[in-house]
């Protein structure tokens with residue numbers, strides 16, 4: 336791996352990495368999400384996937400913050416941007432962190448040239464809730480203005496077409512999304528969903544409420560039945576009955592499940608692109624095959 340592809344080597348300044356400036360062109364953005372690997376084998380798989388995805392020329396890639404922040408999200412985002420030349424966005428969860436800790440972390444992000452943050456609350460074990468607004472953060476809407484007060488980052492936040500699992504109702508959830516936007520964030524990436532009707536209903540309601548920020552659709556290609564059932568349980572998304580029945584009928588044949596997952600994602604993305612989606616954000620799970628197949632079928636002009 337060389338630094339020849341790096342951001343500075345391409346004559347780009349950190350400010351050129353801002354994602355918000357890209358939406359103005361009116362073309363849907365394409366982006367990929369990766370998570371920090373836990374070991375050497377995972378690291379090899381990740382960097383191989385990144386190189387296989389390079390020809391798709393994503394507008395940005397984002398790196399999740401997992402393991403309560405013990406895994407190196409910042410270093411990985413910096414490496415992917417500064418050495419490999421992809422516009423990087425670092426996920427940042429605030430739950431369980433103090434304001435001084437967060438301030439120091441934000442300074443490090445800024446100093447490494449990262450200009451995009453996906454600002455999140457994160458989850459405490461067992462679904463506990465926080466109430467300490469004095470030294471810490473209860474919600475992502477508290478984190479957003481804190482980030483803005485520290486440095487002029489471009490900020491993305493999470494949205495939930497089917498409602499966040501802890502939300503009181505969809506309207507209240509959208510009111511809190513609006514608060515995140517009003518507090519200074521620039522765009523929204525949604526939780527994965529499989530029925531576009533949920534996304535369109537949510538997008539209409541958001542727009543009626545006065546949310547004008549770009550709403551990027553989160554797409555997860557289904558790769559295995561057991562895995563998707565686990566994810567859906569965690570994030571509260573629904574699998575449409577017809578898709579579930581189809582997947583379960585193919586369960587003994589992993590390649591057929593993969594193919595059905597890819598086919599569903601292609602149909603979903605084609606429909607979203609035909610309906611003016613602001614962007615498609617692929618949850619890659621550090622693998623390239625499904626995303627490459629989907630993008631080839633979509634043939635998005637880059």
Ligand SMILES: Cc1cc2nc3c(=O)[nH]c(=O)nc-3n(C[C@H](O)[C@H](O)[C@H](O)COP(=O)(O)OP(=O)(O)OC[C@H]3O[C@@H](n4cnc5c(N)ncnc54)[C@H](O)[C@@H]3O)c2cc1C
Nearest residue numbers: 399400426455456457474475493499501502508511524526
């Ligand atoms: C695109 C995307 C990326 C993600 N990346 C990561 C990651 O890298 N690492 C990770 O650990 N998790 C990640 N998550 C999961 C996320 O951390 C969880 O869904 C978490 O439970 C909520 O985070 P949030 O930022 O959406 O929270 P918030 O926006 O704070 O909302 C959380 C809940 O609180 C409610 N709420 C919000 N504001 C208020 C308020 N002021 N008063 C009362 N209730 C309020 C909301 O309705 C919602 O039910 C991601 C999710 C998405 C969609």
